[in-house]
Amino acid sequence: MAGDAIATVEHVFRQEGGRVLAGLMRRFGDLGLAEDVLQEACRKALELWPQTGIPSNPAAWLTSVARHAALDHVRRAGKSVPDADAILSRLPAEPALDAQPIEDDRLRLLFICCHPALAPDAQVALALRTLCGLSTAEIARAFGVAEAALSQRVLRAKRKISEAGIPFALPEQQAWLQRLAQVQQVIYLVFSEGYCASAGDALLRADLCAEALRLARLLDSLLPHQPEVQGLLALLLLQASRGAARLSPDGQLLTLEEQDRSRWQGELIAEGLAVLEQALVARTPGPYQLQAAIAALHARAATAGEADWRQIHLLYGALLRYKPEPLILLNAVIACAMAHGAQHGLAWLARLEALPGLANSHYLHAARADLLRRQGDRAGALAAYAQAAPLAVNTVERQYLLRRQGEMRLPLV
Incomplete structure (x- = not known):
């Protein structure tokens, strides 16, 4: 029973903790107090639930206990408790028709x-x-x-x-x-x-x-006709459409080339493409719109090989002007290799090894391994996969790299 209580508290804190904390902060206006009473509620749950049983709504239980603890603290301190409306007092009393309170x-x-x-x-x-x-x-x-x-x-x-x-x-x-x-x-x-x-035994966290x-949908409804807000929403919709196809039935990572595209969620793709079209009308590009445009090219392609890699490469070049980050640069190099040949990508990868953000990244070694594999250099690919696998902190990614490494050892038939 104690094990069930611990697992439930951990699950609720992970899944609902942010929402509970947000409600406490809204009610009491004190971040430190909200965090303290939520932790206190979790401790009480660990003490009581093994004896009383897990409540039907654990999150509501934690919220109630934390709220009463906060009220006790405020009363002991001789402070008044701000009403929720007071926290929103800076909002206009009569918002304009095109504006919405959060x-x-x-x-x-x-x-x-x-x-x-x-x-x-x-x-x-x-x-x-x-x-x-x-x-x-x-x-x-x-x-x-x-x-x-x-x-x-x-x-x-x-x-x-x-x-x-x-x-x-x-x-x-x-x-x-x-x-x-x-x-x-x-x-x-x-x-x-x-x-x-980034770590752990699961590749995806659906929650x-x-x-x-x-939150992206809410933000878009709160601030409509903002191209970058629409770009963010479109990007998330298009990426989310592929979620179920990224793992095999036995839980192995599947790359874009390996995924069954019939498992991609068509309704999310259609919505994402429609939102992106609305954003692009404004002709004010930004990093989220550019990433959404890249995702859209993948979504429209029947296979990974049919994607417009030259256009994807150009979009990554534009994206780097907004986000000159190591992983964006690595993705741009991969797109270059897919568009113009593996040798071009390998030449760029040799220059990226000096970047601090990539020197010890399994993504860089995995990219090199994949390009060497495409060139038919099995020995080089095997060595690169061997470098990449120990650096992967996520179990599913590491297993994928080990699988690829094993494939490079198999004799050609």
Whole structure:
């Protein structure tokens, strides 16, 4: 019974913790207090559930216990409890017809966490850690920094909020756009972690993908006709359409070439393409629209080989002007190889090894292995797969690389 309680608490905290925390922050306006009482509620659950049984709605139980603990704390401190409406007091009493208040707790508090007094990276890290339930290790890998450095970044952000008295209150509606880039980045990173988990035994985390897609839809309804918001939503829809096809029935990773495209979700593709078309009408390209355009070219192709790789290569070149990041550059090199031949990609890969963000990345060695395999260099591919596999932290990715490595050892028939 104790094991069931532990598993349930861990599951609820992972799945619902961000939403519960968002509600507590909305009610009490104090991040530290919200985190403390949620942790206290989890401890009580671990103590009581083995004796009383797991409640029918564990998340509601945790919310109720945490709320009562927060009320007790506020009363002991002699403070008044802010009403939820007070937290939204900066919103216009009568919003314009084309503007909508943020009704979703988690999306509202994403905007609140992305306060301009905090450094942009700190805003995103704080939102990912407190509201979206990502671990410090997961966020650190997303940022490409050490876990200790990321932890300090979050702690400094919380300290600045406390010391500077930064209110957890929404900005005026006209200021939402100032925070939009960080809010979009949070949603994008949550989806990315769900689509390809940076560690662990599962490649996909459907809960994170679904939550990111939900937030992207809400953001699009909140700020309609924003091309980059539409681009983000289109990108997530198109990527999500492939989720079920990325694993074989026995749980093995399948590449684009190996996937059964009949398993791609046509309704998500159709919606994603329609949203992208709406975004492109404005003729104001941005990184999310460009990534969505790349995903759209894959979605329209009957097979991986029929994708317009020359156009994909050009789009990656444009994307690099907005996001000159190591993994984007690696993807651009792969697209170059698919468009112009493996030898061109291998020449570029040799130059990328010096980049700090790629030197110890299994993605770089895996890309080299794949290009060598396409050239028929089995020995070179075998060595590259052998380099890549130990570097992969995710079990499913590592098993894929080991499978490929084993295939290179098999005699030609």
